[in-house]
Amino acid sequence: MSGDLPSSGDASTDEQADNHTQATYTAPDNSHTQNVLPVQSTRTESASPSSETSNALAKITNRQAVDNSPQLSPCEIKQLDKLLASAPYPAAVSIDALKVIQQQRGWVSDTSLSLLSAYIQVSVAELDSVATFYNLIFRQAVGEVVLHPCDGISCDLMGGVEVRAAISQKLHINPGETTPDNRFTLIPLPCLGACDKAPVMIASKHVYPHLTLNKIAQLIDELDGDKK
Ligand code: FES
Structure with missing residues (x-):
């Protein structure tokens, strides 16, 4: 740069x-220095988009x-x-x-x-x-809602690994990726400073404590609805 x-x-x-x-x-004019990473997705897009x-x-x-x-x-x-x-x-x-x-x-x-x-x-x-x-300054394009599940050790011991896997499975994205509709980006962060509430996630400036697999599916639906 x-x-x-x-x-x-x-x-x-x-x-x-x-x-x-x-x-x-x-x-x-610094267009020759642009190094913006493309938004990636694991979803397969059809030849004729809906x-x-x-x-x-x-x-x-x-x-x-x-x-x-x-x-x-x-x-x-x-x-x-x-x-x-x-x-x-x-x-x-x-x-x-x-x-x-x-x-x-x-x-x-x-x-x-x-x-x-x-x-x-x-x-x-x-x-x-x-x-x-700073983890919360984004140097590449992100979705409207950025999900930051904690990947610290305390959260992992309390089910954080499964929670993050559930997020990836529901949204069909891996960490660092954005959904094709530009709605969600998944960026796990290390200890969020709320270990007593593990596993936790930050999204839309809120801290979501004591996450479970059921809670995370409902929460993503709610966050999706908030933006529609
Ligand atoms: S390890 Fe998750 S909040 Fe501390």
Whole structure:
């Protein structure tokens, strides 16, 4: 990935202030550096997709168009300005700025990372290292609901292995994959800090404790229904 954008020490305070008040910012053309992994699935797609499948594919296409917008939106700029105004130096807002981008776009593409880098004056390499360190910042496209079942030892001892297998079986995806309708992505995480409630899973900002095989099937149906 290119890291040729200026770091926080390359621009004067005045220049940064000017940058932070602009209405929009257009990303440099870095399409040659794009390394977005395709969404994978183990499902077999038919040669003639149903209307349901076509709708899902159209939805994914539209979503990706938004995800890779070459401009920061006014909403994103407003939130970034607010973060920068209260930070002692630009790099201090890195994780929160990445969350802003992910909240608006669903994930952080290379294009989004370059936009953010240029706007908050933190290098692409630095932002990428922060994004890579945090499990909940996604550097590839994910579904509308990301399931994070715990794969820590306490949860595994309490049935976590079977719970994760049940999720994969119900959704027909393996860890790291997204369903063809772009609804669910399965990303197990190590200890979620709720071992006394094992086995647990985080999804849609909620912690689901004491999961069982029956509970997990019902829960996925409910999460699916929430998004329809
Ligand atoms: S091992 Fe699962 S929450 Fe700690």
